[in-house]
Amino acid sequence: GIQVEQSPPDLILQEGANSTLRCNFSDSVNNLQWFHQNPWGQLINLFYIPSGTKQNGRLSATTVATERYSLLYISSSQTTDSGVYFCAVRSGGSTLGRLYFGRGTQLTVWP
């Protein structure tokens, strides 16, 4: 299956700082999603972004499919941004199917 690597594994920020999380994947994909897992364990969809750039408030994401990576940008971080950020991808020609997850980036934002 596809290998998904996320970096950094851990990130500690002061409130107000900006950050970039990276996701590398080993093969072509037709689905890439970024999730935020909050302290209660709920996975929250951030972006569906198999290619291109999207923005949602303080968060934005860019996927360069030809180079097999995606970036998640968090600007003006807040304590509520704390949690684990997962990148997940799907390979193959099927439009539906399992996702392969990275091991996540644990983000801690201090006030």
Next chain:
Amino acid sequence: GAGVSQSPSNKVTEKGKDVELRCDPISGHTALYWYRQSLGQGLEFLIYFQGNSAPDKSGLPSDRFSAERTGGSVSTLTIQRTQQEDSAVYLCASSSMASKETQYFGPGTRLLVL
């Protein structure tokens, strides 16, 4: 509309007992997925249902694990003769073409095998 729901929220069982975990997908979603997350780990795929097609069972870790989906909606994941290494959070997700293939996750069932 309502999101993906799972029950129970938490389950504590004794080693060797069977457990059943339930997932109610988003109404109208044709695809349903089970994953599990061990402490501090990423998500591990278990099984995938799509409409009336045969399920993709390639992620089930042993024959003690099985799942079914009745009427194309509710799914039940059954673990027989539970072992301590089965302790994890079991997450269900659903998706559809109309939702642009985005998988939406339920809150999970936290299983502890003593």
